[in-house]
Amino acid sequence: MSLRIGVIGVGAMGSSHCRTIARNVSAATLAAVSDADSARAGALAEELGGARVHEDPFELVRDPDVDAVVVASSDDTHMDFVLACLQAEKPVLCEKPLAPTAAASLAVVEAESALGRRLVQVAFMRRYDLGYLGVKERLDAGAIGLPLFVHCAHRNASVPDSYTTEMLFTSSATHEVDVTRWFLGREIVAATVMSPRSTRLGRDGLRDPQFVVLETDDGVLVDVEVFANAQYGYDIRCEVVGETGTLTLPPPADVVLRSEGQDGRRINPDFRARFLPAYRDQLQAWSDAVAAGGPPPGASAWDGYAAAAVIDAGVASLHAGRRKEVALAARPELYAPADERTVAAAT
Amino acid sequence: MSLRIGVIGVGAMGSSHCRTIARNVSAATLAAVSDADSARAGALAEELGGARVHEDPFELVRDPDVDAVVVASSDDTHMDFVLACLQAEKPVLCEKPLAPTAAASLAVVEAESALGRRLVQVAFMRRYDLGYLGVKERLDAGAIGLPLFVHCAHRNASVPDSYTTEMLFTSSATHEVDVTRWFLGREIVAATVMSPRSTRLGRDGLRDPQFVVLETDDGVLVDVEVFANAQYGYDIRCEVVGETGTLTLPPPADVVLRSEGQDGRRINPDFRARFLPAYRDQLQAWSDAVAAGGPPPGASAWDGYAAAAVIDAGVASLHAGRRKEVALAARPELYAPADERTVAAAT
């Protein structure tokens, strides 16, 4: 039995999800699509073998032939579709951000919490990258003892003119926030942003790059270089430093070419090329889990909200020029880690 | 519409294929299984959601609810099942070797050629490994000019007692033979085997490791260290040397652990861990192609035969202690490369 998936939003990200679902995910079918541009949705549906096209995305959510929904529409529309999925009690995989603000994200958390059942997954795909998984596995196995630092760099080759200084935080650094929370299993409680001089190769007025230092509730420091116009390629770096050693995320394997006095490997041009296998593995794991009736296996609505709250503190620190604490609501019982829930149930 | 796949042989390799088909291949279903050990087949079918179990593997081949067949039974049985698939005109993906001898492999080639339609793929999965694909792509793009050498090493951590000296050639070096033919698009015409002293860590009487030097019909030299009891891990190395540079197959990306005075990466323990993504990609690509009614996209029966003929020369050289030429039959028109066929058609 295939999981019948509907996708809302078929731009660059959404159409890529559609292709992956149709061609590379086992036991899943692309059942329906919807897009503000109906012609685009129709063309894609035809290319991929005939998914139903809904003019109204809310109808896609309610379609009885749609078992689960992927939301990849424009950022400001995510929240409404996620809430509709909750109302329809259908699993939903939502591209980040969950909602336009941390406060709005909290509303999603509360709606899901009121429902009493986890249906929402935020598409932090790095949790499915083999490199990150390798770091996580060895960290959990105690390979470097208790962690003390996480050093990160997040570099894009370039960004479009619509990209704002705040988006270095909301679009880019948010991935490092989620990875760190996942690696460490702790909340981030403060952010300090420092700005070096800006590159002259971004658009006028963009304050790019930035440097963010985060603090976890148990005293780990996380530093993130965010650089939107790094020119040379899309490059993601991460090292966790512990009491007895360090773990470093490897760049993806690539053929070594020795030529013209140089020993070189290619760097991925963009995030899609870099995280292609992670995107596929995310869809497969999500599809498998929700088809089996279980909770979504990845980042939860709470994770989406917590990342947004940290990013809010980051943006506030950028504007204020000093350290800002993260204002985090109390975590509903629904999102307690499995071990804590067991304890609660046993008490 | 899912491709309904039947799998003959559910030992280590076959059961792994079954799981991949059931869980990780899009638009494919595990429809039927058969194994000399019926209980094993039944247990696996149940675990994977209810494939039909055939006592008689030839019935599986004829089953109208089976669209395509994977052969992963014991080596000496491959040929009969492949011939049965040809008779039933069903696509078949056959683990290597295609047949017990080069002569027998040629019989398969002739049967398929007589049918006039390509249905057989030999499961040389390295053609789907991203590293090898990267080397091939850049070689074809002229990154190192005309190739002159291919240097290879094929090391297993250890092998069971049933492993013979000949198997260093038939089971191990055959992969390097296929990769080289695929990289270069040329036939191998001679083999020279040289034997260093044997490791004391293999079983008594095993002449392990071996060193094989192959020659292509246009003068490229290919050397292969084959080492079945290398102890430290499963390690596959390959470098192509051209007129202007070299291309090196990278080891799979792995987390770098710095600990206890050492900067280290793990080495895969065995071939399954090393080539896991290649095995999946092979099944997906094969399934997609044959579902679309096209020829199998990977190594053909001719490739399987040619590898066997080269390995025959290698084993002969091992025993004779000197260079042996490869005795290769004329290649049927069915296996001409696409460009040659176009030319032929146009003439």
Add this chain to the structure above:
Amino acid sequence: MSLRIGVIGVGAMGSSHCRTIARNVSAATLAAVSDADSARAGALAEELGGARVHEDPFELVRDPDVDAVVVASSDDTHMDFVLACLQAEKPVLCEKPLAPTAAASLAVVEAESALGRRLVQVAFMRRYDLGYLGVKERLDAGAIGLPLFVHCAHRNASVPDSYTTEMLFTSSATHEVDVTRWFLGREIVAATVMSPRSTRLGRDGLRDPQFVVLETDDGVLVDVEVFANAQYGYDIRCEVVGETGTLTLPPPADVVLRSEGQDGRRINPDFRARFLPAYRDQLQAWSDAVAAGGPPPGASAWDGYAAAAVIDAGVASLHAGRRKEVALAARPELYAPADERTVAAAT
């Protein structure tokens, strides 16, 4: 004609310098030694072929058979010996720090400036490390455009119980301060120190590791992880990020051992092993330059003072828990870069 060198202080560092001078520096002789422990000085002199032993280090400075002096005694004694060398108008290579405080270092700067002639070199040996030189060369050649960040890590395997939290700055981070000033040719104007939780593997009360963020006068951000008890080895990392690319300091080349499931390289156990060639090259370059009557070619008294002023700001930030500006005196004309001096002379 050999340069006759006298060495004050023959502990771990000083005796190492003596051996290098006696055995590995061309056109230089170990002429005299002095140490608070005269027996130690005598034994070393005998081992190395008969240098003169001075009970009084100031006599060594005045010894007419000593052309130049290396100061490697305990930190708090450096300044007096350097001032004595200035009085005797003899070139002196002084281990860092130049003086116990930035203010005292400034007094050395002023004394040398009053003399009107550069005689002092501070032994920041990294300026002679081939890796750092490679980064500097390519940075100056414009390989990555204008620099924006310098990311550094400075990890010791362990430190003795006498090592204090302040020494993470004065003994360790001071190297990164000097390297950064040298790389960028700019002054550092502010320091912000952030402290993660401390490792449990250092001595009680030591606040180790630390994280320092420095700002140059033209807006480059420099971050330094300083970790005195990193356990796994002595590991120095540095990456410069520019507008079009990055330059990374390589670890020293080491044999790759594949064994027991691991592909590994050794990490140096301590700084002496790591920077052995740099120590030699520093002595050779210094000896050659001062023998030729030229100014010392490495870090000047001004560089030593500036590093101390930055480190003062770092320690102040550590204690205050917030950003501190660097209080830097005006730079005397004697220390103007060559190009500025040319301009001044031409005007």
Add this chain to the structure above:
Amino acid sequence: MSLRIGVIGVGAMGSSHCRTIARNVSAATLAAVSDADSARAGALAEELGGARVHEDPFELVRDPDVDAVVVASSDDTHMDFVLACLQAEKPVLCEKPLAPTAAASLAVVEAESALGRRLVQVAFMRRYDLGYLGVKERLDAGAIGLPLFVHCAHRNASVPDSYTTEMLFTSSATHEVDVTRWFLGREIVAATVMSPRSTRLGRDGLRDPQFVVLETDDGVLVDVEVFANAQYGYDIRCEVVGETGTLTLPPPADVVLRSEGQDGRRINPDFRARFLPAYRDQLQAWSDAVAAGGPPPGASAWDGYAAAAVIDAGVASLHAGRRKEVALAARPELYAPADERTVAAAT
């Protein structure tokens, strides 16, 4: 007391030795030079501070102010100067080859053996390269158990038109022969040369590259790719495969530049840049040892002869197209390894 060194031949190699002796070797002086081109010798002597210039190189050998001699003249003149040094009982460091033929090299061995005292060192400088030393150290320490294979590549970017096919063996592969004998402490007993097609980028008629397989007297196989016009750089590769692991020679450390979609390191353009530190360390170690009156510490006349005998077999194999055994004279007692000599003395 400085060792007074005379250098015969001040072309590219010899003048480089002169500069190293004058500027970078401790306790050594460039005392005299001689060259077929006297003007060239005179200019170099003046540049380096006034060494004596001998019109007649044999006078240089006899000069009482010359303690030791370096021979770096044209290949066919080496032998006469080495024999003159033996007659004068002066230590001599001779560039390879020791003599024009293996037979002539044996005459040198016999002359030295008759003298009863080792004075000759052949300048196989790789024995002083830190990478090779690291491999040797760990091999001797048993890191990979008993060795089975040595895989080598020796690539030059390009060679002058005067370079012949035989020189791939006599000038290039001879280094691998010496390194292997030194690593393994065994003699090589046979050579098999195989020739791939030739690169079109060398001069007409040059059969470049070549592939050489050597066999040691205890059954280790050594394969060497020799490629004189590899275009992309000077690249030396070596991996020793043992019963439990492998040791790989690292390329020299170089800064990593990430730029324009590439993560790259530079490759040395030629052997001088690649082995610069080894050349210096060779001169220092040789000078120290002979100044102390000891035997030369590096490759002996016997090593030079044995390499020549192996290369002779290689050239014979090239011409004959089949395996050739090495014809090796009996080794005089003078060249027995230290441990064997002890045993002999004790008996």
